Amino acid sequence: MTANPSENSASETASALEEFADRVAAAVGGRAEVSHGTVKVRVAPTAWKDALAVTSSDLGLVFLSWLSAVDWTNDVAVGDEPGEPVEERYELLCAVSDLSEGNLAIISTDLDHDSPSIESVADVYPGANWHEREAAEMFGIDFQGHPDLTKLYLPDSFEGYPLRKDFPLLSREVKPWPGKVDVEDMPENGTGPSTESPGS
Amino acid sequence: MDRTLAHHLSEAAVSVELETEGMTLNIGPQHPSTHGVLRLVATVDGERATNVRPVIGYMHRGYEKLSEVRTYPQIITIINRIDWVSGFANEVPFVVAAERLMGVEAPPRAQWIRLVLTEMARISSHLVFMASYPLELGAATPLFFALRERERVLDLLESVTGGRFHPNFNRLGGVKPVYAAGPTTKKAGMDIPSGFLAETRDAMTKVLATCDEIENLVAGNEVFLARTKGVGIMPVDVAASYGVSGPNLRASGAGFDLRKVSDYLPYGDFDFDIPVGRNGDCWDRWWVRLEEIRQSARIITQAIDGLPSSPLQAKVPRIIKVPAGETYVRAENPKGEMGYHLVSLGGLGPYRLKIRSASFSNLSILPWILENALVPDFIAIMGSLDFVLGDVDR
Numbered sequence: 001m002t003a004n005p006s007e008n009s010a011s012e013t014a015s016a017l018e019e020f021a022d023r024v025a026a027a028v029g030g031r032a033e034v035s036h037g038t039v040k041v042r043v044a045p046t047a048w049k050d051a052l053a054v055t056s057s058d059l060g061l062v063f064l065s066w067l068s069a070v071d072w073t074n075d076v077a078v079g080d081e082p083g084e085p086v087e088e089r090y091e092l093l094c095a096v097s098d099l100s101e102g103n104l105a106i107i108s109t110d111l112d113h114d115s116p117s118i119e120s121v122a123d124v125y126p127g128a129n130w131h132e133r134e135a136a137e138m139f140g141i142d143f144q145g146h147p148d149l150t151k152l153y154l155p156d157s158f159e160g161y162p163l164r165k166d167f168p169l170l171s172r173e174v175k176p177w178p179g180k181v182d183v184e185d186m187p188e189n190g191t192g193p194s195t196e197s198p199g200s
Numbered sequence: 201m202d203r204t205l206a207h208h209l210s211e212a213a214v215s216v217e218l219e220t221e222g223m224t225l226n227i228g229p230q231h232p233s234t235h236g237v238l239r240l241v242a243t244v245d246g247e248r249a250t251n252v253r254p255v256i257g258y259m260h261r262g263y264e265k266l267s268e269v270r271t272y273p274q275i276i277t278i279i280n281r282i283d284w285v286s287g288f289a290n291e292v293p294f295v296v297a298a299e300r301l302m303g304v305e306a307p308p309r310a311q312w313i314r315l316v317l318t319e320m321a322r323i324s325s326h327l328v329f330m331a332s333y334p335l336e337l338g339a340a341t342p343l344f345f346a347l348r349e350r351e352r353v354l355d356l357l358e359s360v361t362g363g364r365f366h367p368n369f370n371r372l373g374g375v376k377p378v379y380a381a382g383p384t385t386k387k388a389g390m391d392i393p394s395g396f397l398a399e400t401r402d403a404m405t406k407v408l409a410t411c412d413e414i415e416n417l418v419a420g421n422e423v424f425l426a427r428t429k430g431v432g433i434m435p436v437d438v439a440a441s442y443g444v445s446g447p448n449l450r451a452s453g454a455g456f457d458l459r460k461v462s463d464y465l466p467y468g469d470f471d472f473d474i475p476v477g478r479n480g481d482c483w484d485r486w487w488v489r490l491e492e493i494r495q496s497a498r499i500i501t502q503a504i505d506g507l508p509s510s511p512l513q514a515k516v517p518r519i520i521k522v523p524a525g526e527t528y529v530r531a532e533n534p535k536g537e538m539g540y541h542l543v544s545l546g547g548l549g550p551y552r553l554k555i556r557s558a559s560f561s562n563l564s565i566l567p568w569i570l571e572n573a574l575v576p577d578f579i580a581i582m583g584s585l586d587f588v589l590g591d592v593d594r
Contacts, residue, residue: 005463013463035525035526035527036300036301036525036526036527037300037529038526038527038528038529040526056441062437062440062441063440063441063443063445063456064440064441064442064445065443065530065537065539065556065560066539066541066556066561068541068554068556070543070551070552070554071552076210078268078269079268079269079549079551080268080545080547080548080549080551082551083545083546091556093541095528095539095541095556099436099449099454099456100441101462102456102458102460102462104528104530106528106541110345110565116448124566125441125442125443126441126442126568127441127442127443127444127561127564127565128437129564130560130561138264150259151257152256153256153260154257154260155257162262162265163264163265167265169265169266169269179481181289
């Protein structure tokens with residue numbers, strides 16, 4: 001038994017990942033990025049559904065891991081603001097995997113920030129049905145052709161899209177974050193409580 | 201034939217030809233078999249369901265939004281509440297994701313302790329299933345055996361982490377360096393409690409014996425067999441396209457386990473088998489979990505025999521800022537694939553944290569699997585998927 005994954009296999013793993021990323025990118029007509037062991041392939045919004053049809057049928061990435069979005073914006077109500085201004089958009093992500101080697105690719109596309117809309121992939125990966133309903137209610141993304149785009153978690157009467165960055169967190173508005181002061185102090189350096197926080 | 205009988209027969213013939221209207225049947229939100237708060241709106245035609253619509257969200261706590269206003273160490277305290285039956289296992293993929301962005305790796309001893317406690321979480325989660333599933337089908341006795349063993353495992357978890365359900369034991373770059381005997385214990389050099397290794401070895405022997413007892417009690421039970429064999433069959437391709445993972449997927453015949461193909465914990469150093477089912481029915485899902493308890497006990501026994509010595513914590517800054525970047529780390533949790541897609545902009549907390557929970561996808565197959573199922577089989581099928589609503593709603 002060795003204590004740790006051996007180091008010489010790390011470079012092998014990295015090149016295998018690059019190779020997998022290039023294979024996916026070539027098949028779906030996208031641009032591959034590998035960062036921190038995660039493969040991401042960017043495609044145009046018009047190619048979204050075709051790309052996922054290719055991953056599920058030709059590439060053998062039959063397992064739908066998850067589908068969600070990131071709100072890239074400079075108008076942030078709670079949490080960290082981007083240090084440098086970002087291009088305002090919704091990034092839609094869909095992670096698909098095979099069931100043999102454990103290769104996972106995240107297919108990504110950028111949606112317009114004012115009226116995000118995209119074709120539904122619920123008929124390609126049936127499991128995307130619920131993920132798209134969640135993304136629709138949380139980010140306000142319109143999935144065209146979705147069989148039942150109703151609210152999933154939230155009450156039917158809920159207004160607003162909670163995971164958008166400009167959606168305020170009501171509890172923070174009422175009372176500032178009590179965790180703003182980090183009370184747990186490390187004894188050896190004794191620098192005192194930190195006053196930095198991600199929110200406020 | 202007398203007139204009355206002829207009359208009855210003619211009526212019976214008419215009623216057979218009558219078009220029957222579908223009836224809507226509400227199951228839940230409060231129902232003992234839902235493991236939380238789940239509502240099913242079923243349209244039934246006689247004893248068969250024609251359409252089932254799960255209604256979820258009763259336990260939605262919004263962890264993804266809450267994570268955007270918390271620091272990384274603070275997030276660890278909330279994410280172990282996602283799947284509260286295996287709290288420890290929820291923490292691991294999150295800290296590994298943050299460590300990857302920081303370029304830090306936990307020392308070997310910390311990784312092995314994480315691995316041991318993750319397997320203990322798996323055993324305790326599967327033992328809850330071993331207790332509740334036969335109970336839902338009318339067999340109460342296995343519950344006492346399974347929960348007795350689970351308590352033993354939870355005691356061990358508690359002796360190391362201080363918490364039975366919500367350990368909050370992982371730190372970025374390692375595990376909590378001291379045994380939390382008291383809130384201010386800061387004694388250097390403290391490690392896992394003395395006697396832990398011997399007690400664990402003893403507990404694993406007892407867990408294995410209990411597995412045999414449960415198998416004897418349940419596997420030969422005709423009623424249990426009749427309720428589970430051939431019921432709720434899930435083909436592997438359908439399961440995959442819905443994102444069903446973990447024991448549910450393996451029961452359908454896919455020998456896919458992230459512990460074998462991923463390196464979030466050093467599972468490559470251990471010998472263990474992946475139990476795989478044949479038919480994808482409720483019986484296979486029960487059997488796969490029973491076998492997984494045995495395999496987890498095997499892993500734990502190997503791990504405590506060869507626990508490496510090293511510090512428990514890698515060097516990390518006093519105030520942790522995770523460098524900008526994004527990564528997705530997934531782990532084989534008791535319920536299936538649990539992963540965190542972490543997007544950091546270099547701040548004290550994540551810009552976005554997508555939580556991929558196993559039960560959400562495992563539950564999303566319900567409309568498919570319950571279509572044309574008999575209403576009396578609903579509980580057998582739902583129970584066999586082993587979901588926890590906290591893990592569904594997040």
